[in-house]
Amino acid sequence: MAQIITEVSRTFNEFLLLPNRTRTDTSATTVELRTPLVRHVVGEVPAIELQSPFTSAIMQAVSTPELAIALARNGGLSFLHHNQSIADQAAAVREVKNFKAGFVTSDTNVRPDDSLGVLVDVMRHTGHSTAAVTHDGSPNGSLLGLVTSRDFHPQRHDLDGPVSGRMTAIADLTHAGPDVTLSEANAQLWDERLDCLPVLDADGRLQHLVFRSDYTDNKRFPNQLVDAAKRLRVGAGINTHDYQERVPALLEAGADVLCFDSSDGYSDWQAQAVTWVKKHYPEIPVGGGNVVDGEAFTFLAEAGADFVKVGVGGGSICITRDQKGIGRGQASAVLDVAAARDAFRERTGEYVPICSDGGLVHDYHVALALAMGADFVMMGRYFARFDQAAGAKFPTRDGFVKEYWGEGSNRARNWQRYGQGGQGLIFEEGVDGYVPYAGDLNEGLALTIAKLRTTMVSCGSRTLPEFQSTARLTLVSDQSFQESHATVTLRDTPPTA
Numbered sequence: 001m002a003q004i005i006t007e008v009s010r011t012f013n014e015f016l017l018l019p020n021r022t023r024t025d026t027s028a029t030t031v032e033l034r035t036p037l038v039r040h041v042v043g044e045v046p047a048i049e050l051q052s053p054f055t056s057a058i059m060q061a062v063s064t065p066e067l068a069i070a071l072a073r074n075g076g077l078s079f080l081h082h083n084q085s086i087a088d089q090a091a092a093v094r095e096v097k098n099f100k101a102g103f104v105t106s107d108t109n110v111r112p113d114d115s116l117g118v119l120v121d122v123m124r125h126t127g128h129s130t131a132a133v134t135h136d137g138s139p140n141g142s143l144l145g146l147v148t149s150r151d152f153h154p155q156r157h158d159l160d161g162p163v164s165g166r167m168t169a170i171a172d173l174t175h176a177g178p179d180v181t182l183s184e185a186n187a188q189l190w191d192e193r194l195d196c197l198p199v200l201d202a203d204g205r206l207q208h209l210v211f212r213s214d215y216t217d218n219k220r221f222p223n224q225l226v227d228a229a230k231r232l233r234v235g236a237g238i239n240t241h242d243y244q245e246r247v248p249a250l251l252e253a254g255a256d257v258l259c260f261d262s263s264d265g266y267s268d269w270q271a272q273a274v275t276w277v278k279k280h281y282p283e284i285p286v287g288g289g290n291v292v293d294g295e296a297f298t299f300l301a302e303a304g305a306d307f308v309k310v311g312v313g314g315g316s317i318c319i320t321r322d323q324k325g326i327g328r329g330q331a332s333a334v335l336d337v338a339a340a341r342d343a344f345r346e347r348t349g350e351y352v353p354i355c356s357d358g359g360l361v362h363d364y365h366v367a368l369a370l371a372m373g374a375d376f377v378m379m380g381r382y383f384a385r386f387d388q389a390a391g392a393k394f395p396t397r398d399g400f401v402k403e404y405w406g407e408g409s410n411r412a413r414n415w416q417r418y419g420q421g422g423q424g425l426i427f428e429e430g431v432d433g434y435v436p437y438a439g440d441l442n443e444g445l446a447l448t449i450a451k452l453r454t455t456m457v458s459c460g461s462r463t464l465p466e467f468q469s470t471a472r473l474t475l476v477s478d479q480s481f482q483e484s485h486a487t488v489t490l491r492d493t494p495p496t497a
């Protein structure tokens with residue numbers, strides 16, 4: 001007879017945190033959000049720690065190189081998706097690893113024989129007022145000059161005339177070589193009163209531009225997640241089908257950490273694949289999942305997984321529970337797996353972090369997941385709303401939306417994640433839809449982090465481990481859930497009779 005687990009499967013919405021005593025040395029600005037990403041011996045510092053407990057989902061619609069750069073600059077980590085060719089995924093990893101803060105790839109480029117009219121169009125399209133003039137109009141062509149919106153006036157100058165007639169030619173431009181550091185470039189910008197410094201390779205091809213206006217940019221991000229060579233860190237999703245070819249290519253490209261991406265990680269295939277990676281590349285951390293109970297966590301931890309993702313069926317685009325009747329409320333899953341993680345730590349002396357993946361709808365859900373024992377969270381819908389995510393942005397009557405689709409939808413057809421008997425994706429496990437547009441990741445995430453910090457202060461916690469060990473949670477009834485929301489008529493709603 002089937003085993004019935006009598007404990008009800010619960011979601012985050014069913015819980016609230018109780019405030020704990022807040023001491024005078026606890027403040028939002030000093031709360032520490034550092035958290036372990038990978039397995040380590042208790043008492044030792046993990047090989048990789050996140051500076052803030054956020055990772056972005058291994059999804060086409062979410063983790064672009066642009067988003068990975070923005071998230072790592074804010075102390076978190078993206079996992080670039082594997083639902084693309086090995087070469088494309090490796091190129092995406094390289095793009096993140098090659099990012100140099102303050103060094104931008106020129107997006108406003110023209111050829112010398114393009115007309116000023118073309119230049120005006122390009123500038124209008126990108127919104128930038130400095131254009132590189134390269135031999136072929138590409139971002140990395142031979143640099144022939146720079147032209148800015150101050151070099152011509154659309155009414156005074158003939159818009160049919162060539163750009164070359166108004167540009168500052170390379171012979172009259174200060175430029176730097178490929179090895180220039182950001183501080184050297186900034187010194188040159190200020191000493192020589194330049195607005196823009198082109199960085200060229202040995203053959204005179206444009207590599208990057210450094211702008212005076214970006215000078216303060218780096219200072220905005222004190223918690224960047226970087227490797228020993230100060231390059232941003234990036235993760236990559238892998239699957240149990242082509243890992244023997246994919247893993248070496250991703251490591252070659254510079255991936256810092258890998259994660260097996262499966263809707264059901266409690267399988268011999270995943271354990272064998274984790275063991276293979278650990279045997280051939282012992283230095284690279286590899287995560288596993290997804291699981292929803294302690295038994296499955298222990299199975300993957302014993303196979304060698306360096307962290308384990310928790311969550312089946314709770315994702316905002318996920319219909320696995322409707323289609324297959326499989327899953328577990330995310331709160332119950334995290335609590336059960338956290339208990340197994342702690343038991344594993346007691347038994348082996350090793351700490352294997354866990355990640356709460358999917359189903360985080362409100363900012364405060366992040367705090368609940370962490371309080372319940374997650375070391376970090378993974379979010380898809382949350383990040384899909386930002387400029388840096390892959391989905392297209394569309395206007396609606398009330399603002400903008402962005403596209404967001406599941407890996408199990410017909411649009412993504414990620415059969416490697418959704419094993420359905422080795423016959424490709426036979427039925428959908430995800431939907432294709434829209435999420436409200438939320439602007440720039442840097443601003444949105446700063447707000448979420450501010451809320452997390454103040455929640456931790458209310459709970460009297462200065463660090464995440466302290467938060468995990470001292471948080472007190474209460475179940476909420478339907479009635480008290482209602483009480484949580486404003487019950488007055490809001491000012492922007494017309495009063496009804």
Ligand code: RVP
Pocket residue numbers: 057058059290311314315316317318319320357358359360378379380381382405406407408409429430431
């Ligand atoms: P959410 O943050 O609620 O949007 O959930 C994102 C998570 O949902 C992913 O990290 C993944 O675990 C899961 N997912 C991705 N695609 C699908 C699907 O098509 N069912 N589910």
